[in-house]
Amino acid sequence: MSDIIQLLPDHVANQIAAGEVVQRPASVVKELLENAIDAGATSIKLLLKDAGKTLIQVIDDGKGMSTTDARLCFERHATSKIRDAQDLFNLNTKGFRGEALASIAAIAHVELKTKQENEELGTLIKIEGSKVTSQEVVSTSKGTSIAVKNLFYNIPARRNFLKSDTIETRHIIDEFQRVALAHPAISFLLHHNDNEVYHLKSSNLRKRIVAIFGGKMNEKLVPIDEQTDILSIKGFVAKPAFAKRKRGEQFFFVNDRFIKSAYLNHAVVNAFDGLLESGSHPSYFLYLTVPASSIDINIHPTKTEIKFDNEKALYAILRATVKHSLGQYNVAPVLDFNR
Ligand code: ADP
Ligand code: MG
Numbered sequence: 001m002s003d004i005i006q007l008l009p010d011h012v013a014n015q016i017a018a019g020e021v022v023q024r025p026a027s028v029v030k031e032l033l034e035n036a037i038d039a040g041a042t043s044i045k046l047l048l049k050d051a052g053k054t055l056i057q058v059i060d061d062g063k064g065m066s067t068t069d070a071r072l073c074f075e076r077h078a079t080s081k082i083r084d085a086q087d088l089f090n091l092n093t094k095g096f097r098g099e100a101l102a103s104i105a106a107i108a109h110v111e112l113k114t115k116q117e118n119e120e121l122g123t124l125i126k127i128e129g130s131k132v133t134s135q136e137v138v139s140t141s142k143g144t145s146i147a148v149k150n151l152f153y154n155i156p157a158r159r160n161f162l163k164s165d166t167i168e169t170r171h172i173i174d175e176f177q178r179v180a181l182a183h184p185a186i187s188f189l190l191h192h193n194d195n196e197v198y199h200l201k202s203s204n205l206r207k208r209i210v211a212i213f214g215g216k217m218n219e220k221l222v223p224i225d226e227q228t229d230i231l232s233i234k235g236f237v238a239k240p241a242f243a244k245r246k247r248g249e250q251f252f253f254v255n256d257r258f259i260k261s262a263y264l265n266h267a268v269v270n271a272f273d274g275l276l277e278s279g280s281h282p283s284y285f286l287y288l289t290v291p292a293s294s295i296d297i298n299i300h301p302t303k304t305e306i307k308f309d310n311e312k313a314l315y316a317i318l319r320a321t322v323k324h325s326l327g328q329y330n331v332a333p334v335l336d337f338n339r
Helices: 010-021 025-038 067-072 085-089 100-106 156-161 165-182 205-213 215-220 262-271 311-328
Strands: 043-049 055-060 109-115 122-128 131-138 143-149 187-192 195-200 221-227 232-238 250-254 257-259 284-289
Touching: 010 100, 025 043, 025 055, 025 100, 025 143, 025 165, 043 165, 067 122, 067 131, 100 109, 165 187, 165 195, 165 205, 165 250, 165 257, 195 205, 205 215, 205 232, 205 284, 215 221, 221 311, 232 311, 250 262, 262 284, 262 311, 284 311
Parallel strands: 043 187, 250 284
Antiparallel strands: 043 055, 055 143, 109 122, 109 143, 122 131, 187 195, 221 232, 232 284, 250 257
8 A cells, every 4th residue: 555645835735726816916916905904004005017017015004913923924824804614704804714915925026014003113024935035123114015026936827828018907907996996085006117097095985986987977976875774785876878888887895895796787787777778888886785794705715706695685675776866866768769
């Protein structure tokens, strides 16, 4: 008899896991921005070089990490956000898998600088391919800066698969916009190759939407505000006259997390019934708040799909709410006499 099974070393396991979590620079951006938000940041900077292929850096003014935690955060399944499986059904943070930093550190050069509020000095750790290469005590301000350099440096196949800078930047901006829309009170800065792309000041939702999508958006927005015993819905839909040929500005947030849902999209489109020209898509920014225990977020590594306990009821309420709001704003139907 000969035994042939071995446990994979951590750095190999991390690299495999990274394949799921990190598809492209935009995936890193999403994870780092979400960590900054979970850390309670009020101001977040995102600095990019070459569409994130050379550098992705996120600087926050959140709670920072202790020296021990700064080391531990790169271990797989290392998280401060849940303690046991039960917590999965009552999540109030974006993160919980404890996988992102371990995955990122397995496939890039990472520099982490962090300091907690009450500490005199902070910690600087450099790590490459899951191996810590240096650790120093440094003076720095409260919060965390994570710089991710040379993504996929050790996976040439992945690196070669990346699209043009224009396309990768588009993906990053999509992630950035989703996070910025979910958190209008937080200020965000985005620089790409030393040019300022966004400078979003702390504001309310309407102003944040306008800051991102331009002043013309303001007159298009119909407010939505409904509270029932199983959910609240807030946000805006754009008036039907501004519906687009291209599926563009369609955003659902559930408990401040951007999600994709063909089902809920259908409910909204359905509410516009008769008001849209065929083949056009309404813009919307809809924020659903439901009890954390009524959703399951742990069905996909990137967490953009979630399961609802009571999907049918949500559909009905969403449809009715949007319909009612459109009616209140007295939007004239687009009449198509050729049909
Ligand atoms: P998760 O977010 O699922 O917990 P991550 O790998 O993204 O897993 O992060 C691991 C841990 O590192 C977090 O639980 C948190 O304690 C800490 N951490 C990561 N980023 C930050 C940050 N920007 N500020 C403070 N702590 C952070
Ligand atoms: Mg995280």
